[in-house]
Amino acid sequence: MEALIANITELLSDNTIFNMQTLGYYGQGLATTVQLVFLALVIGLVLAVPLAIGRGSKRKWIKLPIFFYTYVFRGTPLLVQLYLIYYGVVFVEGIQDTWLWLILEKPFYPALIAFTLNTAAYTTEIFHGAIKATPRGEIEAARAYGMSWGLMMRRIVLPSAFRRALPSYGNEVIFMLHASAIASVVTIMDLTGAARFVYARYYAPFEAFLFVAAIYLCLTFAILFLFRFLEKRLLAHLKPASQ
Template identity: 75%
Template sequence: MDQLNAWFTQLLAGNAIFTANTLGFYWNGLVTTVQLVFLCLLLGIVLAVPLAIGRGSKRWWIKWPIYAYTYVFRGTPLLIQLYLVYYGVVFFNGIQDTIFWEVFKDAFYPALMAFTLNTAAYTTEIFRGAIKNTAKGEIEAARAYGMSKGLMMRRIILPSAFRRALPAYGNEVIFMLHASAVASVVTIMDLTGAAYYVYARFYAPFPAFIFVALIYLCLTFSIMFVFRRLEKRLLAHLRPRGA
């Protein structure tokens, strides 16, 4: 009977939390989550492309620092990285008297930095593997046309590597969407932060978190749909004729 009463209370609370005010919190959390994930992925891929090229360099003083960076950020939890960036900034002497403090005092930007460095490390390794697996015939054909290394990288290797890296990069995008939930621990009102707020106000964990889980699920399936369409379009030459 006590268990039945508890479920009935949760049901009533669930009906109470879906008001215009709480739905506004969910919407703001959704916008914050999308902004954070989109920006970190955009900055991450901008960093990852030159790092992936440098990762394949034969010069040790270029290759090994990049390897150390990717090893550290792929080998440590994202939450720890977020804490180090968010709480570690204040230990720099005099930073509160500089213009940088106007940026770092807002939790959004330390989280964006931590997420960007994390996803750039994973994306670097994804692109490095794709570049390394470029068919030798494509490279020989580019050399036969007299292309320089830079032109060959821009016109042949990178477009081909991007197509091969697309499935793995799609998984990285989904991973970053799910990992962005840790942003709520540094006071960012993202989707998970909105669920925490509604839970704390109405003491209804199941409706609040299940609703947010459904939003994450819809976002995940939307990302999967987009990448499937991209794969179907960019990898059409790999499908059997008539398929």
């Protein structure tokens, strides 16, 4: 019995996911996931604001290309987009002879491009809907004060739209965090990639993927807490006054 317990203990110590080496893999995967998602969201948000404004333009040559872009990227799976960008870059004529190839040959950057374009499409539609929902009285009041179109957008429309879009945008952030798990299919060592590596090395699928699921769960709760805090701060004026 003692020999059996000793063998089991030795086996667990050799294959457990909670040793310094495997935790190092998970730490590297966590850093890669956070970096990839953060950069995609920031760049996507910067792109989405002018696209959302253009999406509501009365000029067809402005709004139709934006509509087509958002329709395509929201209507096709992110995994397909990732494959097309990651593998399709190789077939662009002459790109391997330029300085861009030094960047695009690394899997991180094609994945970043795919995630950025995808989240920018969703965020554009979120902000477009929020801008359309701006109360007409706010716009008329801004015009009555003599504000120009640009000043009105900067001081009235966009801040108001951002507050209305906050709950939906929080869901988009969580979606991007969960969708980032597919980055491992293009050899990126993110959280899911680390779990795959640990599984292949130690043959412990349940421990490896349950541990990663717990990390994703903690990140999700942290994002939820952050957006709930922002909603309470930015939407406090919509709450009825306490009696």
